[in-house]
Amino acid sequence: MIEIKIAGFGNLRLKYLVLDFNGTLAVDGRMIKGVNGVLNKLAKKIKIYVLTADTFGNARAALKYANCELHVLEDNGIDLQKEDFVRKLGAENTIGIGNGRNDRKMLEISRLGIVVMGKEGYSIEAMSRADVVVADILDGLNLLLKPRRLVATLRTAGG
DSSP, X not given: OEEEEETTTEEEEEOEEEXXXXXXXXXXXEEOTTHHHHHHHHTTTSEEEEEEOOTTSOHHHHTTTSSSEEEEOXXXXXXXXXXXXXXXXXXXXXXXXXXXXXXXXXXXXXXXXXXXXXXXXXXXXXXXXOSEEESSHHXXXXXXXXXXXXXXXXXXXXX
């Protein structure tokens, strides 16, 4: 579990990390360099899930060395499937990270929603429902490994 106290934002007790694959962890279906190693560090503290429609058909191979659980979603209603997955886990204990329009509902209901700009950019709808925007996935994951960065970004009172 990751616990972070953020003045004006609340106390986070995070048990789950739910990630999009394409555009977030991967570009054109290929993992971004360094991501597997950071995911494995985080997996010592939190349960990690990757949700994808697997557009390029290689998510399983790309995540072979990452300590996470992969869920390949149906092509229809991906946004609703991601939202439902987070609700079933417990949104109040979940971090959602994504970049696409189909991530917007997941980002909105997660206790902490992080949108990744990355090479594919991000959907304005996803961005407007997230708590934090980062330049790339490594910056987003490092907010969890170095939580004072997150505190500095989100605090509003008494901090």
